[in-house]
Amino acid sequence: MNSKMLALYGLKWNPFTHNVPTEALHVTPRLESFCWRVQQLAGDGGFALVTGAPGCGKSATLRILAASLATQRDVSLGVISRPQANIADFYREMGELFGVELRPHNRFAGAKILRQRWQAHIQSTLRRPVLVIDEAQEMQTAVLAELRLLASSDLDSNILLTVVLAGDGRLAERLRSDEFLPLASRVRVRLPIERASPQDLQACLGHALRQAGAPTLMTAEVIAAICDHAQGNPRALMIMAAELLEAAAQREARQIDETLFFEVSAVPAAGEAKVAIRRRR
Template identity: 30%
Template sequence: MYTGFYGLREKPFSLAPDPRYLFLSASHREALAHLLYGIEEGEGFIEVIGQVGTGKTTLCRTLLDRIGQGAEIAYIFNPSPSELELLSAINREFGLPTAVRTRTELLESLNRFLLEKNAAGRRVLLVIDEAQNLDPAVLEQVRLLSNLETDRAKLLQIVLIGQPELEENLARSDLRQLRQRITVRWSLRALTRSEVGEYLEHRLRVAGLSDPQIFTPGAVRAITRVSRGIPRLINAVADRALLAGYSEGSRQIDARLVRRASRELPATEISGFREGVCAFRSRSAWSRSECCSGSPSPRSRRVSRSTPRRARPRRSRRSPPRRLSASGSMRAGSS
């Protein structure tokens, strides 16, 4: 509706997780660097936490684009609640037959696939988005999948992406083994005021505007106050503000139009975001050593050690990959 009025090719503030629109704030740049580093180093478990609307899914899809054809990837979004359904979804994403019905058959099929890829020198990655929805029993099944390894490397790398509730779930005593295996952990933060301005200009530029100075400094401050720096709510307010400007014939968005736009948004949407952000900032589960404060070095926030380093090459003592049985025990297998 308003795109032609502002000289845009498309709507710049869609809620779709389009990687073209990914704005790499300091927090997002460090998160992406940690993800890529952990995958390159063959880490077994990687975790990314972020409040609703902070760009977790877009970040995840950008990660998959960066990896490209360099790995076999299963991406599970909003996973099923049962162990059997999750295993079926994983097999399906890897292109394996899903006609099998039992847990044992699914594990055997997945084991064979992983052993074949290991023999071919291929990396295999499982990404679970919205992982906070997984029941403890299903999270334990995910941990058991990580038992498939050789003496030198994991055969399946697992990335868990979720809301702060995921961290609460992993704090359970019966999941301590899984928590201990997470060697790379990152928390996405909200955008600062200056980043909000850069974010708005970035999206306008991607949408086709050569001079993206539509939002005045006062409008940027107003959007920051309303959204608390959460990208999804920034999008909602900015989109409504552009519509308000179009209806008034104004090609520049000021604070008054932003206030009008925020009043037109459902009250539950704004209050829900604010409550979520406040809860996220006050969670005691994230200690200062785990919830990072924004150093420019992407290698300064590992849980297992303060400064990541390349693994020392091991002398050639080869062992056959171990296979995961339906009961979770390990057994040798040939590749």
């Protein structure tokens, strides 16, 4: 969204894009509890798991979690950028995240150096480093197994790392298999994100509008309508809201009201009607 469009509605940013500031993300009591539990987990180490359908808010959850961890003293946080990487690239990224030089062809030495770095951090801060992995369903089986073994030492009695995995139903399905039982049994904190209610979506949208500086950008009726149409999916909600905002800016409308909503939503309906008429012929 360009500056002219932002000025038209008094917006500090586009509230419907994926890259809004962290403070624009709505924090529910359930999400706040999850962040608190992960903060406690960082003291002991272990695995946490976030699961949910595409568009349900997993990545936003991780952004909120990362922001909350950043406020904690002595927390060392790393975020994996390429979950689909092979073991060699996984070690390269781990070395970059935790400030050690690793040789991917020598995994024994790499694991030893990483564990020494983590152990030194634990001894000085009493906190485990935290590793966050989004889209974890894309991780190779060998890499997940390597991560599980890397995260502990001394016959699994010394936990060196806190790992937060987030993924869709494919990740949950993999963790239910016998092959991944050793990893699933180590998950101590879970957050399954279910389909949001219209009331939850309204709270999310209202928060986004207030933080962007335009709480009256949409009428209450429009907010209720698109929250009903989003079918419990925050991403679908924001896509519809962004479409309405673009239409409003094109018309230079001062507010997104019911008239604009019906104009925009009527376009696909008319197209569907034409298809139905052709089929009848």
